[in-house]
Amino acid sequence: MVLDGGGETSSLLGDEDAPPVVEQNPSGRSPFLLTSDHFGRAIPRRLGDLGLPESELTRHIALDIGIAGVARALSERLDAHLIAQRYSRLVIDCNRPFTSPGSIPLISEATTIPGNEGLAREAVEARRREVFGPYHRRITEVIDQRLRDGIPTVLLSLHSFTPVYAGIKRPWHVGTLYQRDSRLPPLLLSALRAQGDLVVGDNEPYAVSNETDYTIPVHGEARSLMNTGIEIRQDLIGDQSGQGQWADRLGAIFTEIEATLRAQGLLPV
Incomplete structure (x- = not known):
């Protein structure tokens, strides 16, 4: 086990801990591959509560609130394979390079993490x-495997963001995050703005970079896959109704985008 404060033995996860990977619809036929780096808030039993009260472990510092429900529902709407990660980002952030200070954070927003x-x-x-x-x-x-089988693959990295961070309100309902892909993000931005009732962020509230992100640079850009990150504001998806509404909205949008990509010759017809 690994003990709080730096003690050591051979392993972290015990028989009582669930495996880190969550999958849904692995045989899905959609070209969209969904990932969710901050899907869950589990903590390995051997780490206890990381020295934090339960009130902190249900906040945005521990997980992307609401994204699990959106991701599962969107996987169904699109018939898409979902790969997600069930452990809290406070244990290790699966969208941070190891060199990033946020990989195993000592402080998140204004909260010190004693167990780190x-x-x-x-x-x-x-x-x-x-x-x-x-x-x-x-x-x-x-x-x-998808590339070996000739299955077209477009990476969608799903996230949510807190409406207020460090006392600053964020006006966006949803944001599109990207770095180098000039194919998918413009289509998504256009489709979101066309909804007419959304404040849409263009690389807001975050922008993707090699220094701060892992999933898009490594699995999207390094593999030359079309890709985008999606950030939904957490107060919009805090319950099952909101999660379903956003899954419906995004499902319709990406169905249209898929047709556009096929018409443009970026996906096989």
């Missing part, structure tokens, strides 16, 4: 090996 202080190298490696590693290996395996 003073970790021994072996404790850090256990989190990387047993949580981060299996999740990203599975995404790699799925993309490899």
Whole structure:
């Protein structure tokens, strides 16, 4: 086990812990491959509560609130394969490079994470090996198999964001995040803006970069896949009704985008 404060033995996850990878609809026929890096808020039993009260473990610092429901419903709407990660981003953030200070955060927003202080190298490696590693290996395996089988693949990285961060209100309802892909993000931005009732962020509230992100740079850009990140404001998807509404909205949008990509010759007809 790996103990709070940096103690060490051979492993982090025990028999009582669930595996880190969550999948839905692996035989889905959609070209869209859905990922969700901050899907869950589980903490390995051997880490206890990371020294935090339950009130902190249900906040946005621990997971992307509401995105699990949206991701599952969107997987159904699109008939798309979903690969998600069930452990809290406070254990290890599966959308951060290891060199990022946010990989295993010592502080998130204004909250200090006692269970992440003073970790021994072996404790850090256990989190990387047993949580981060299996999740990203599975995404790699799925993309490899799809490419071998000639299945077109478009990466959608699903996230949600808090309406207020560090006391600053965020006006956007939804944002499109990207770095180098000039094919998919413009189509998504146009479709979202055409809805008429949304404040749409263009690389807001975050922008993708190699220094701050992992999933899009590694699985999208490095593989030359069309890709985009999607951020939905958490107060819009805090309950099942909102999650379903956003899955319906995005399902319709991406169905139209798929048809456009096929018409443009970017996906096979």
